[in-house]
Amino acid sequence: xxxxxxxxxxxxxxxxxxxxxxxxxxxxxxxxxxxxxxxxxxxxxxxxxxxxxxxxxxxxxxxxxxxxxxxxxxxxxxxxxxxxxxxxxxxxxxxxxxxxxxxxxxxxxxxxxxxxxxxxxxxxxxxxxxxxxxxxxxxxxxxxxxxxxxxxxxxxxxxxxxxxxxxxxxxxxxxxxxxxxxxxxxxxxxxxxxxxxxxxxxxxxxxxxxxxxxxxxxxxxxxxxxxxxxxxxxxxxxxxxxxxxxxxxxxxxxxxxxxxxxxxxxxxxxxxxxxxxxxxxxxxxxxxxxxxxxxxxxxxxxxxxxxxxxxxxxxxxxxxxxxxxxxxxxxxxxxxxxxxxxxxxxxxxxxxxxxxxxxxxxxxxxxxxxxxxxx
Numbered sequence: 001x002x003x004x005x006x007x008x009x010x011x012x013x014x015x016x017x018x019x020x021x022x023x024x025x026x027x028x029x030x031x032x033x034x035x036x037x038x039x040x041x042x043x044x045x046x047x048x049x050x051x052x053x054x055x056x057x058x059x060x061x062x063x064x065x066x067x068x069x070x071x072x073x074x075x076x077x078x079x080x081x082x083x084x085x086x087x088x089x090x091x092x093x094x095x096x097x098x099x100x101x102x103x104x105x106x107x108x109x110x111x112x113x114x115x116x117x118x119x120x121x122x123x124x125x126x127x128x129x130x131x132x133x134x135x136x137x138x139x140x141x142x143x144x145x146x147x148x149x150x151x152x153x154x155x156x157x158x159x160x161x162x163x164x165x166x167x168x169x170x171x172x173x174x175x176x177x178x179x180x181x182x183x184x185x186x187x188x189x190x191x192x193x194x195x196x197x198x199x200x201x202x203x204x205x206x207x208x209x210x211x212x213x214x215x216x217x218x219x220x221x222x223x224x225x226x227x228x229x230x231x232x233x234x235x236x237x238x239x240x241x242x243x244x245x246x247x248x249x250x251x252x253x254x255x256x257x258x259x260x261x262x263x264x265x266x267x268x269x270x271x272x273x274x275x276x277x278x279x280x281x282x283x284x285x286x287x288x289x290x291x292x293x294x295x296x297x298x299x300x301x302x303x304x305x306x307x308x309x310x311x312x313x314x315x316x317x318x319x320x321x322x323x324x325x326x327x328x329x330x331x332x333x334x335x336x337x338x339x340x341x342x343x344x345x346x347x348x349x350x351x352x353x354x355x356x357x358x359x360x361x362x363x364x365x366x367x368x369x370x371x372x373x374x375x
Contacts, residue, residue: 025156027113030136035149035158036114039138044110049343050139050146051090051108052325054079055161056168056208056225061236061248065182071160072236072248073223077207078161080106081324082342091322092119093302097209097221101302105129108137117150135159144345162225164207166347166364173226173364174205178233178251186235186251207367210235291331292352296375297359308371336361 031037057076060069075097080090087105094102102121109116117137120129135150145168148161162168177187177194187194193203193212201214210222223236236248293310300306307318310329315338317325329338337347348361362368 024154025136025151027136030114030151033151036136036138036151039140039149040114042141043115043138046141047110047115047137047139048083048108050141050148051080051106052082052340052342053344054164054207055148056164056223057159057161058225059157059159061246064180064184064237064247064249070234070248070250072234073208073225074236075209075221075223077164077209081319082340084322086322089120091324094119094121095302097223101304104132114138116153164367165344168228169208169226169364170228171364173228174210174224174233177254178235179254180249180251182249184249184251185254205367292356292359293329293331293336293350295373297371298374299369299371301369306369306371307374 025033031040055078057074057078058071059074061072061074063070077095077097079093079095081092083090089105089107092104092106094104096102104122105120107118107120109118114136115138116134118134119132121132122128123130134153136153137151138149140147140149146163150159150161151157152159174188176189177185179185185194185196187197188203188210191202191204193200193210201212201218203213204211208224208226210224212220212222214220220238225234226232227234231253233251233253234248235251236246238246291310293315295310297308297310298306299308305320309316313328313330315327315329316323325340327338327340329336331350334350335347336350337345339345346363348363350359350361352359357373358370359373360368360370
């Protein structure tokens with residue numbers, strides 16, 4: 001199976017079937033599975049550079065329309081940092097919505113027949129990191145898109161990790177009027193959410209999470225996964241029809257949020273006595289241009305201290321005093337683009353206040369981080 005066909009089917013499979021679990025598996029069984037085997041060698045050679053990033057976690061969840069379970073996002077987000085020589089592992093934030101952030105570590109072993117990821121979590125009693133779980137792991141790439149396929153060594157359960165970036169979550173990916181085959185409708189527009197055409201509350205986007213607040217103060221969260229190939233949204237809910245508990249559905253966009261076109265400026269009259277040629281360029285000395293990003297910035301994100309330093313076209317990042325990321329960047333207007341030292345590309349919209357002491361980064365998935373100038 002070609003990578004392109006397989007990668008695009010990861011979300012399409014939610015419409016067909018997601019019956020992927022089987023009993024405990026050996027490396028030989030994993031290698032013979034077409035969802036894993038074709039990508040083993042690529043992962044051994046290139047997998048490490050695809051590890052750092054922030055990922056939406058998907059698994060099999062009951063369908064609100066009945067029938068087979070579907071592949072859908074959970075309330076888990078994994079944030080993997082660059083490799084740390086100090087711990088000889090990848091620092092990992094295990095972010096479960098509504099619970100405290102868990103600090104873990106992950107190792108990536110390519111010495112066996114199939115690459116394996118192992119996670120170690122802090123034991124509250126011993127205050128030491130102990131083995132938690134292990135998965136066979138392969139990365140699937142097609143063009144700019146990639147995803148990780150994980151298969152539990154213990155149970156064989158398959159899960160997928162999708163990067164929370166513009167390739168999977170382009171700007172305004174959630175906006176519009178969405179409908180499921182069971183007749184359920186939900187609309188996101190201008191900060192308001194409508195259910196079955198009736199205003200239901202307001203929402204805030206954070207990564208792939210849509211946090212909803214109703215007028216009477218009730219709160220809920222929808223976890224979503226966008227499929228650009230057929231413009232559908234797989235959404236996971238905490239409760240469903242007919243007393244159903246956690247459930248997921250595939251929603252098709254019926255209409256998108258309209259964006260008014262800029263009105264055309266009135267035609268300007270042509271000036272008279274148009275000059276015929278340029279005079280000699282005057283001798284001027286321009287002042288040296290300094291990027292408004294130049295310097296050190298700090299932010300508190302999920303209770304952690306983030307520090308960014310920009311020098312020329314290079315940047316460096318620390319989380320809680322530990323090196324987390326470095327790379328190169330370019331600022332064009334209010335758009336910053338760049339690439340980390342691990343080859344991960346990124347883009348965000350940057351806004352500065354009038355004092356130059358505060359700035360915000362807004363990413364294509366709608367997530368915003370506010371920074372304060374430190375130096």
